[in-house]
Amino acid sequence: MKFAHLIWGNLTRKKLRTTLTLLSILVAFVLYGILCAVKQALIGGVELAGADRLVVRHKVSIIQLLPESYQARMEKIPGVAAVAHQTWFGGVYQDPKNFFMQSPVVPEDFMPMFPEFLLPPDQLKAWQQTRTGAIVGRNTADRFKWKLGDKIPIMSPIWGQRNWEFDLVGIYDGAKKGTDTTPMFFRFDFFNESRSERARGYVGWYAIRVKDPAAAAEVAKRVDAEFENSPAETRTEPEGAFVQGFANQMGNIALIVASILAAVFFTILLVTGSTMSQAVRERIGELGVLKAIGFTNGQLLGFVLAESCLLALLGGGLGLGLAWLFAARGDPTGGMLPLFHLSTGDLVTGVAIALALGLLTGIFPALTAMRLRVADALRRM
Amino acid sequence: MSQPQPIGSPLVHIAGVEKYFQRGAEKIHVLAELNLAVAPGEFLALMGPSGSGKSTLLNLIGGLDRPTKGTVTVAGERIDQLSDRQLADWRARHIGFVFQLYNLMPVLNAERNVELPLLLTHLNAAQRAQHVAAALALVGLSHRAKHFPRTLSGGEQQRVGIARGIVTDPTLLLCDEPTGDLDRKAGDEILDLLCALNREHGKTIVMVTHDPHASARASRTVHLFKGQITNEAVK
Ligand SMILES: Nc1ncnc2c1ncn2[C@@H]1O[C@H](COP(=O)(O)OP(=O)(O)O)[C@@H](O)[C@H]1O
Ligand SMILES: [Mg+2]
Numbered sequence: 001m002k003f004a005h006l007i008w009g010n011l012t013r014k015k016l017r018t019t020l021t022l023l024s025i026l027v028a029f030v031l032y033g034i035l036c037a038v039k040q041a042l043i044g045g046v047e048l049a050g051a052d053r054l055v056v057r058h059k060v061s062i063i064q065l066l067p068e069s070y071q072a073r074m075e076k077i078p079g080v081a082a083v084a085h086q087t088w089f090g091g092v093y094q095d096p097k098n099f100f101m102q103s104p105v106v107p108e109d110f111m112p113m114f115p116e117f118l119l120p121p122d123q124l125k126a127w128q129q130t131r132t133g134a135i136v137g138r139n140t141a142d143r144f145k146w147k148l149g150d151k152i153p154i155m156s157p158i159w160g161q162r163n164w165e166f167d168l169v170g171i172y173d174g175a176k177k178g179t180d181t182t183p184m185f186f187r188f189d190f191f192n193e194s195r196s197e198r199a200r201g202y203v204g205w206y207a208i209r210v211k212d213p214a215a216a217a218e219v220a221k222r223v224d225a226e227f228e229n230s231p232a233e234t235r236t237e238p239e240g241a242f243v244q245g246f247a248n249q250m251g252n253i254a255l256i257v258a259s260i261l262a263a264v265f266f267t268i269l270l271v272t273g274s275t276m277s278q279a280v281r282e283r284i285g286e287l288g289v290l291k292a293i294g295f296t297n298g299q300l301l302g303f304v305l306a307e308s309c310l311l312a313l314l315g316g317g318l319g320l321g322l323a324w325l326f327a328a329r330g331d332p333t334g335g336m337l338p339l340f341h342l343s344t345g346d347l348v349t350g351v352a353i354a355l356a357l358g359l360l361t362g363i364f365p366a367l368t369a370m371r372l373r374v375a376d377a378l379r380r381m
Numbered sequence: 382m383s384q385p386q387p388i389g390s391p392l393v394h395i396a397g398v399e400k401y402f403q404r405g406a407e408k409i410h411v412l413a414e415l416n417l418a419v420a421p422g423e424f425l426a427l428m429g430p431s432g433s434g435k436s437t438l439l440n441l442i443g444g445l446d447r448p449t450k451g452t453v454t455v456a457g458e459r460i461d462q463l464s465d466r467q468l469a470d471w472r473a474r475h476i477g478f479v480f481q482l483y484n485l486m487p488v489l490n491a492e493r494n495v496e497l498p499l500l501l502t503h504l505n506a507a508q509r510a511q512h513v514a515a516a517l518a519l520v521g522l523s524h525r526a527k528h529f530p531r532t533l534s535g536g537e538q539q540r541v542g543i544a545r546g547i548v549t550d551p552t553l554l555l556c557d558e559p560t561g562d563l564d565r566k567a568g569d570e571i572l573d574l575l576c577a578l579n580r581e582h583g584k585t586i587v588m589v590t591h592d593p594h595a596s597a598r599a600s601r602t603v604h605l606f607k608g609q610i611t612n613e614a615v616k
Contacts, residue, residue: 002500002506003500005489005493006486006488006489006497009486009488009489010488012488013487013488285484286484286486286487289478289480289484289486290497291445291469292443292445292472292476292478293472293473293478293497293498293501293545294469294470294471294472294473294474294476294498294501295469295473295501296466296469296470297465297466297469373446374445374446375437375440375445375446378440378445378480378484379436
């Protein structure tokens with residue numbers, strides 16, 4: 001590109017102004033990247049949800065328990081391939097700020113239900129042989145520097161207000177990029193016998209794998225019909241909808257994120273637009289000289305657009321890069337946003353926004369440059 | 382008007398040219414019934430008081446503007462009816478401009494400024510560098526190739542401007558008050574350079590000036606007054 005030095009020279013002519021504009025664009029895109037990562041953390045689970053999984057919870061609310069005996073009845077319902085249950089443990093490791101989820105499960109049911117959790121076979125075996133055994137995701141293990149064989153004390157304010165102690169027998173990884181590897185799982189039989197007699201035999205919610213994802217809605221209806229008019233009626237929905245409902249409790253995240261970003265980008269549009277129109281206005285004479293030499297209107301249009309796009313892409317690229325570095329370090333809240341990450345889709349969208357910003361802020365000054373009558377421009381030197 | 386015509390077919394031929402500008406409801410007549418011929422190899426000075434239409438006429442010859450009426454023919458080609466796009470290409474091929482205020486790109490060094498017109502040709506980087514070096518040598522500024530305009534004196538900047546004007550070896554070199562912003566000594570050096578380009582390299586030059594000292598160096602002088610040619614002086 002033999003005109004590159006001309007475009008670069010023009011861009012760097014007013015160093016302070018270019019730097020300030022670049023910084024505003026950069027800040028906007030860092031904000032964009034981080035908000036995208038937050039949004040991903042809050043609603044990203046929806047995309048990762050298994051299409052063939054249903055979640056069964058108490059009809060009244062997720063915190064009401066369901067009888068463990070429902071499992072056998074669910075397994076008999078046509079269309080159901082497998083059933084596994086979980087229960088909210090709500091324990092605290094050392095400090096309430098060290099939040100991560102824990103749940104008692106039946107390993108033989110649970111691991112096949114959630115193939116996104118990758119546990120080495122020998123560790124699974126060790127878990128099955130250790131009543132007090134627990135497994136934890138890579139994220140939390142790294143966070144607290146836990147090793148296999150460690151004793152993990154967890155204080156539970158719900159289940160007996162006492163310390164529970166688990167033996168760490170396994171560390172699992174996520175099969176997909178966004179898989180949440182913060183939770184800890186331990187054995188339901190140990191949990192069930194250790195809690196108060198009154199609470200025994202109850203679980204939090206069930207996951208069901210359906211034989212045919214296309215028939216998931218009918219299976220869900222059948223499950224709810226099965227427990228209709230019983231003391232614990234159920235509400236069954238696809239896992240995606242379940243996660244979505246969770247996210248919706250925090251408001252319409254996507255809308256909030258979009259509104260903030262719209263305001264930010266509107267400001268950036270004005271800042272960059274004024275930089276570009278100023279850049280062209282103070283250069284009228286030079287544009288006239290270029291035209292006199294024989295540069296065409298189309299070429300001058302291209303130069304100005306290239307300059308504005310370069311500015312926007314540089315600022316946007318650096319901003320997205322910083323946001324990506326920040327997100328790559330993982331959850332900044334220490335547990336509240338386990339799925340915090342900047343997705344490739346959001347990155348690509350960010351680059352597209354930068355390009356649109358460049359074109360939009362460049363087009364009007366570029367048209368001015370193009371329409372300039374050369375004799376008039378030369379008189380303005 | 383019966384003027385002594387140069388011998389041979391003219392390089393520039395202006396016939397019956399009229400030019401007015403529209404400023405709001407007002408029509409400003411700048412050139413009226415103007416005829417002029419420039420022979421190949423001539424060094425023509427266009428003289429006249431400020432506002433007499435010298436720059437306007439030069440712009441018509443250089444294809445920067447079109448006449449309201451009449452014809453402009455350069456090297457056998459009618460340019461008064463070309464489109465903007467065609468004119469741009471035509472200027473790139475045929476015209477070198479030198480301006481009063483040098484009008485170099487402040488963000489480019491001397492050799493990059495001289496190279497600008499070559500970017501519109503098919504020459505590759507090595508060939509362009511060769512042409513640039515030759516043009517800078519011709520104006521005596523090889524040692525300033527890497528300097529930026531702000532670090533050069535007015536006379537040096539104008540010499541870079543001339544190098545830019547001749548680097549493509551244009552049919553015609555058009556200069557609008559090339560010494561107007563220079564002191565006598567620097568101005569003389571520029572005039573020496575233009576004379577050398579005319580005599581030794583056969584460049585056809587049309588130079589606008591209102592300085593008799595400058596016009597004295599030309600081979601012919603045309604006087605413009607209120608948009609009309611009043612008399613011509615051939616040396
Ligand atoms: N684009 C334009 N619009 C309106 N008036 C113009 C324009 N260009 C030149 N003029 C007018 O035409 C007259 C001659 O201008 P010009 O050719 O620049 O004179 P000179 O170069 O001899 O000083 C001046 O009165 C000037 O104001
Ligand atoms: Mg003038």
